[in-house]
Amino acid sequence: MRFRGKIALITGSSRGIGKALALTLAREGATVVVHYRRNAAAAENTVAEVRAAGGDGWSVAADVEDLTALEGVFDAVATRHGRLDLFVANAAATAFKPAMELKAHHLERTFNMNVRSFVIGAQRAATLMGPGGRILVISSYGSVRAFPTYANLGASKAALEAWVRFFAEELGPRDINVNALNAGIVATDSADFFYGQPGMPPMATVVARIPKRRAACPAEIARAAAFLLSEDASYVTGTVLMVDGGLTVAAPPFRGEMSRA
Numbered sequence: 655m656r657f658r659g660k661i662a663l664i665t666g667s668s669r670g671i672g673k674a675l676a677l678t679l680a681r682e683g684a685t686v687v688v689h690y691r692r693n694a695a696a697a698e699n700t701v702a703e704v705r706a707a708g709g710d711g712w713s714v715a716a717d718v719e720d721l722t723a724l725e726g727v728f729d730a731v732a733t734r735h736g737r738l739d740l741f742v743a744n745a746a747a748t749a750f751k752p753a754m755e756l757k758a759h760h761l762e763r764t765f766n767m768n769v770r771s772f773v774i775g776a777q778r779a780a781t782l783m784g785p786g787g788r789i790l791v792i793s794s795y796g797s798v799r800a801f802p803t804y805a806n807l808g809a810s811k812a813a814l815e816a817w818v819r820f821f822a823e824e825l826g827p828r829d830i831n832v833n834a835l836n837a838g839i840v841a842t843d844s845a846d847f848f849y850g851q852p853g854m855p856p857m858a859t860v861v862a863r864i865p866k867r868r869a870a871c872p873a874e875i876a877r878a879a880a881f882l883l884s885e886d887a888s889y890v891t892g893t894v895l896m897v898d899g900g901l902t903v904a905a906p907p908f909r910g911e912m913s914r915a
């Protein structure tokens with residue numbers, strides 16, 4: 655029960671990794687604010703599962719690209735609880751395009767949705783936190799590796815990892831830890847969407863090059879995130895934890911493609 659009595663806000667927790675984390679924290683006693691954008695039914699379903707898992711929770715809608723809506727989420731948390739213990743910036747989106755085809759509005763939208771929302775969100779979260787507070791952002795291996803159509807999102811993830819270091823340095827004296835979890839390929843709707851884009855190879859061909867030979871399941875990412883949010887990680891701040899099954903340490907020639915593996 656590492657999260658008994660803790661109030662956690664997880665953006666984009668109506669499905670995927672965010673939902674898995676909501677349930678992981680709920681099983682250890684947290685009250686989870688389930689944030690989503692459009693799918694209210696999915697969010698309510700997550701809240702019901704959070705309660706069934708032994709936690710408590712409620713849902714709040716906001717497009718994180720919209721600053722006023724984002725501020726409204728923190729206003730609602732402040733009104734309801736007067737404080738926040740754990741803030742996880744998990745929601746993310748982009749238009750997948752080659753770098754040469756990106757227009758200014760693609761850059762602005764992806765930056766606002768992913769980076770600006772984290773910076774403003776972390777400021778608001780820290781204002782509601784006391785000693786022991788935790789801020790976590792979900793990054794991806796596109797922050798440190800290049801692959802087709804991911805430039806805009808990958809560059810925004812790299813920016814997030816830099817912001818993590820600056821916030822960690824500034825909030826360390828207040829005993830608020832700020833970290834990033836960098837995920838590899840995770841079996842979610844959004845991974846299916848990415849590999850469903852025209853010209854993408856089947857996910858199975860990519861997974862065969864990962865040392866673990868499989869995608870992560872959302873619960874595996876959630877368990878690593880829970881570590882970073884817990885007292886077990888009390889001295890861990892300003893870091894990026896890779897949770898990628900070894901994806902980013904492997905390089906060509908790939909073992910699975912040798913004639914004698």
Ligand SMILES: NC(=O)c1ccc[n+]([C@@H]2O[C@H](COP(=O)([O-])OP(=O)(O)OC[C@H]3O[C@@H](n4cnc5c(N)ncnc54)[C@H](OP(=O)(O)O)[C@@H]3O)[C@@H](O)[C@H]2O)c1
Nearest residue numbers: 666668670671691692693717718745746794837840842844
């Ligand atoms: N899946 C992977 O393979 C993978 C790998 C590495 C990193 N990640 C990262 O992990 C995080 C979660 O990814 P995921 O695959 O679980 O889910 P996702 O499909 O990226 O996001 C799903 C959640 O985010 C919300 N959301 C999306 N756009 C939003 C916006 N503009 N404003 C507010 N909420 C928004 C959705 O709400 P609605 O359903 O209501 O729209 C939903 O709750 C992301 O940061 C992603 O980049 C994923």
